[in-house]
Amino acid sequence: MKKLFIIFILCFTSITPIQEQAQSQFRLKSENLINFINKNRVKSFNADLPNSLSFNPEDIQLKDDAFHGSNSLNFAEWWYFDAIFDNNYSIQISIYIFGILNKKFIVTGVTIYRNGIGVFANDEYYIFNDLGISREIPYIEVDGKQFMRGYIDDVSGNWIYDVTLDIADASINLKFIGKSKGWKGDLSIGGWAAILPKAEVSGKINIYDIEIDAKGIGYHDHNWDMNLFDLLHFGWYWGRINSDNFTIVWFVIQNTRFDYENLCIISKEGEYININPKDIDFITKDFYLDVIWFVPKSFVLKADTNNIYLSISMTADSIDSDYKINGHYWRYHLNCLGNIIIDNEMKDISGIQIAEFMRLR
Numbered sequence: 001m002k003k004l005f006i007i008f009i010l011c012f013t014s015i016t017p018i019q020e021q022a023q024s025q026f027r028l029k030s031e032n033l034i035n036f037i038n039k040n041r042v043k044s045f046n047a048d049l050p051n052s053l054s055f056n057p058e059d060i061q062l063k064d065d066a067f068h069g070s071n072s073l074n075f076a077e078w079w080y081f082d083a084i085f086d087n088n089y090s091i092q093i094s095i096y097i098f099g100i101l102n103k104k105f106i107v108t109g110v111t112i113y114r115n116g117i118g119v120f121a122n123d124e125y126y127i128f129n130d131l132g133i134s135r136e137i138p139y140i141e142v143d144g145k146q147f148m149r150g151y152i153d154d155v156s157g158n159w160i161y162d163v164t165l166d167i168a169d170a171s172i173n174l175k176f177i178g179k180s181k182g183w184k185g186d187l188s189i190g191g192w193a194a195i196l197p198k199a200e201v202s203g204k205i206n207i208y209d210i211e212i213d214a215k216g217i218g219y220h221d222h223n224w225d226m227n228l229f230d231l232l233h234f235g236w237y238w239g240r241i242n243s244d245n246f247t248i249v250w251f252v253i254q255n256t257r258f259d260y261e262n263l264c265i266i267s268k269e270g271e272y273i274n275i276n277p278k279d280i281d282f283i284t285k286d287f288y289l290d291v292i293w294f295v296p297k298s299f300v301l302k303a304d305t306n307n308i309y310l311s312i313s314m315t316a317d318s319i320d321s322d323y324k325i326n327g328h329y330w331r332y333h334l335n336c337l338g339n340i341i342i343d344n345e346m347k348d349i350s351g352i353q354i355a356e357f358m359r360l361r
Contacts, residue, residue: 054261055265055277057183057184057265057274059184062152062159064195065150066135066136067133067135067140068224068225069224072099072225073228074100074101074228075098075099075224076098076226076227077225077226078094078095078097078222079094079095079221079222080093080094080221080222080223081094081161081163081174081176083201083217083218084218084354085201086215087215088114089114089214091113091172091214092110092111092354093109093163093174094107094108095108095140097131105125105126105127106125107126108167109121109122109124111320113318113320113333117318118320120169120207120208121322122170126143137151138150145166146162148163149161150162150195158178158179159182159195159196160175160176160177161176163175163176171206172204172205174201174202174203174214174218175202176201176220177199178195178196178198178199180269181269182197183265188233188255188261189236190223190224190225190226192221192223192251194249194265194267195220196219197267198247199220217242219354230360231327232360232361233253233360234254235254235357236252238355239299239332239354240355241301241312241314243340243347243348245269246266246267246268246347247266248265248340249264249265249267250280250282260282261277262277262280264280264301264303275303276305279303279304281301281302282299282301282302283299285299295319297315297316299314300314301338308342309340310340312340312349313337314332314334314336314355315334317332317333327359327361330356330357330358331354332357333354334355335351336351
């Protein structure tokens with residue numbers, strides 16, 4: 001009986017010559033398509049963009065990072081944190097609120113990486129009644145435990161965030177201290193605020209009963225009022241790049257596969273600079289096939305204005321692929337190399353930075 005079962009399995013799992021030929025043809029067609037895409041790389045043609053700013057950042061207050069909610073029956077709002085630590089670890093933490101037909105549910109998530117490779121990832125789901133949240137200050141409790149508390153230090157004036165989370169076999173206790181000026185603005189897909197474009201991060205992470213000292217550079221932003229119609233967009237690319245005294249936050253919204261909106265804001269301690277979209281060039285290249293999606297492995301970000309020049313090449317050191325409730329998601333650890341010149345002050349840029357690619361459809 002055992003032999004018959006093995007023969008049955010072999011008969012139905014062996015690849016026939018016809019199947020092998022079909023798979024070979026599929027691989028060849030996929031490779032040819034990837035080669036075609038890489039030769040005709042997707043890029044933004046900014047000569048066609050109007051000579052005006054589509055995104056106008058403004059100064060922020062603490063209330064901007066509180067819960068906004070929405071008048072839409074279907075919406076999404078989320079708070080995002082990430083950090084790259086000195087010990088080759090990095091982390092991404094988020095909390096999402098989804099509203100569907102006047103019902104709300106919550107998703108908390110954390111992913112921890114070592115050398116860009118995921119060593120822990122987990123999401124947990126809650127109903128809205130499990131959430132304690134403020135519309136006045138940045139404060140969130142989940143299931144009776146503090147998740148996020150943001151405040152301004154009375155002495156230094158720094159924006160400070162305490163982020164704590166116990167999830168499965170991990171616990172996180174981190175402090176984010178803002179080191180560059182935040183901003184907010186309206187996008188075609190809702191509101192967006194880079195609360196902490198650059199932050200010093202310190203604290204403890206515990207995974208599988210192993211305690212890790214965490215010290216490095218991080219980021220925090222907040223998106224709100226993304227509704228069902230915004231899912232008609234193709235997706236977006238986002239990332240941030242740090243030098244000694246500049247932080248570049250870039251965001252490319254894909255209305256369609258080939259129709260882009262480019263954003264690039266440069267932050268220092270006490271100011272931020274919004275670059276006109278027509279002066280930004282964003283290039284995606286070196287595509288590979290991930291199941292059914294063509295995903296770039298390399299990017300080039302350029303900008304050239306009267307007093308600003310930047311040219312940065314970004315190549316994937318690692319790519320983490322994940323399905324989200326609202327789309328498919330790729331998180332990059334990018335090896336960035338280039339330079340930025342502002343008012344004749346030049347800074348070299350090198351090192352690993354976090355970025356993402358989100359496909360909504």
